[in-house]
Amino acid sequence: MVWAVAVGAVGLWTARHRDERRALLVSAFTALLISPISWSHHWVWCVPLIAFLVAEGRPRTAAALALVFTARSLWLVPHAGDLDLQLPLWQQPLASPYALVGLAVVALQAGVVVANSQLSARSSSASMIR
DSSP: OOHHHHHHHHHHHHHHHSSSHHHHHHHHHHHHHHHHHOOOOGGGGGHHHHHHHHHHHHHHHHHHHHHHHHOOOGGGOOOOOOOOSOOOGGGGGEEEEEEEEHHHHHHHHHHHHHHHHHHHHHHHHHHHOO
């Protein structure tokens, strides 16, 4: 629960500081990450993310994400009964690639917000010195 609160706070803070398109995607992935149940078909937000990346001129990243979302690697690990609850650490990325992509989206956008705020703080302090 603590992780869900942390991810929710970071995601919503990040969305507040991004343009509308990025804020929508960050909010969607944040909601999926903090939800107690996010089944594979809930991750349809990968489609707008892939479209956004193509529109931004990042076709390789879009293709890599399309591969992640269509590979269905979660079926490569044991999943009958409760076996998926007892996976070794090395199998976790195969079992939850969508969540890892969602975390990457939120973290990368949060990093951009932090970097932009540091740059603006430096430029404003530099202009005060002059």
